Amino acid sequence: MSNRNGVPAAVRVAGGLTAVEGLAGLAFAVALVVRSFEVDDPGSDLGQAAYFVVLGGGVLAAAIGLLLGRHWGRTPAIVLQLLLLGVAWYAYGPSGQQLWGALGGLYAGITLFLLFTNPARRWALGVDEQDD
Numbered sequence: 001m002s003n004r005n006g007v008p009a010a011v012r013v014a015g016g017l018t019a020v021e022g023l024a025g026l027a028f029a030v031a032l033v034v035r036s037f038e039v040d041d042p043g044s045d046l047g048q049a050a051y052f053v054v055l056g057g058g059v060l061a062a063a064i065g066l067l068l069g070r071h072w073g074r075t076p077a078i079v080l081q082l083l084l085l086g087v088a089w090y091a092y093g094p095s096g097q098q099l100w101g102a103l104g105g106l107y108a109g110i111t112l113f114l115l116f117t118n119p120a121r122r123w124a125l126g127v128d129e130q131d132d
Helices: 007-034 042-066 073-090 098-115 120-124
Strands: none
Touching: 007 042, 007 073, 007 098, 007 120, 042 073, 073 098, 098 120
């Protein structure tokens, strides 16, 4: 099922799920900045906050690209989901956080699945686009 712009619903849903991940990264950066006011040496927290702003901003940019129907947003979103599957595996196994690992793996797996559905792949390859 595609909307009037030819972007499949699965791509838009995957973009929304990826946007939540980017916003979570930016929220964590804000939490680090707030925490930096409470410590004696805020340099480490502010450096980490800057790192998460860059990462969260990149993820959010890919998500916005998917939501707007831009083809370039799919590859960074796929790479992110694959990385998050590795993080989920580590959380589930070696870290002993089975609940968080399972939930994170399920979230990343669903997003990855949506990006590899047949309509999403056809959209990414431009198979259904009409020549002008």
